[in-house]
Amino acid sequence: MNAPSNPNEAAAPGTAADRLRIVLVGTQHPGNIGSAARAMKTMGLSQLVLVAPEKAPDRDTQAMAAGADDLVEAAPVFASLAEAVADCRWVLGATARSRRVQLEPLHPREAAARAVAATASGPVALVFGRERTGLDNEELQLCHAAIHIPSDPAFPSLNLAAAVQVLSYELRCALLGEAGPAPAAARTPPPAEGAASHAELEGFFAQLAETLDQIDFHKGRAPESAMRKLRRLYLRANLDSADVRLLRGVLADAQRMARLAGQAGQAAGGGKIG
Structure with a gap:
């Protein structure tokens, strides 16, 4: 799999779901790519993008995809996050709270509702980092806001596929109009039509x-x-x-x-x- 010559080719232009992009950065275990693809497909999402995976998808990926192989096979691969989101109008990073990079923190439900609304202006990316270390500070700087899954502080670690599943579910609810009210008032409205890429x-x-x-x-x-x-x-x-x-x-x-x-x-x- 190679990166498309034009970043706009990475996302379908049709429905809101087609404009929602799940970006996996520096994935260390090929099986997690398949698990993430399965989590996406169960929630009606199809735009998977890979950034510099440590290992290419393999038999473990196929086994864990369990029928979502088409998402993996269609996934473009980019050398950097900046290239993968170049045409996006809004970029959200799934991360633990960072003291060094201060991004607007969003609850998954609020993030999903605003992400779906933002698709009216173009592609929107939800970015997930490496299994052990997550997104680095340089990558977080490329994000407009951060999504924090409110896990138990006593055991806060979610594996990659679980995090993708949580946010894919919230996106599904938002797409179906079932997200309900956001838990906190949005400080920044989603980008409108004509927003800068x-x-x-x-x-x-x-x-x-x-x-x-x-x-x-x-x-x-x-x-x-x-x-x-x-x-x-x-x-x-x-x-x-x-x-x-x-x-x-x-x-x-x-x-x-x-x-x-x-x-x-x-x-x-x-x-x-x-």
Whole structure:
């Protein structure tokens, strides 16, 4: 299985269920891929995506899929999470709470309801990390919000397939209109039609980071903290493609002025007599 040349080929454009993507990152045991596929298929989901699995699907995968082999066979494989979600309008990471990457925490029921609503603007990804270590901080930075399954604190560990099953069930209920009220008020509405794609947002964030460096915004401080806060701020804004183009135009002018200021400084310094 290979990654499609166009990320949009990874998701069917039809129903809301077709736009819901289950992404498995760095899966360590091939059997878990099959178990996750089975969990999805029982709940009417079909869009499975793999990111850099440690081992390719094998006979264990087929055995654990128990009839969901078609999902595994159709699953595209990407080298990175950024590539796998490039065309998505909303990305949710299933994870334990992280103190370093502060994402809006969502209950599975709330996450499912908002994910289904967000499919109106394009593909939505629910991302699951490695069996032992989960998603790393860099991968979590690519997510708009985090899903926390409220397991027993005395024994909080869920295996990968169980986590996929819980969230697939909640998605199924939301698709059927049976999710009921969300347990907490949503702080960020799901993206509307025309929302910027994940790739567009990541391009903006990369240019923003470059610009902040060029204007010496950080003044010698580590840039990670400021970028985390700025990412959260802009993700809450639910930018559309036109918004991103406008902001990138502002950044381009700021970068141009920074270059001119640097060139002027060099010229002034070169003209001094030592």
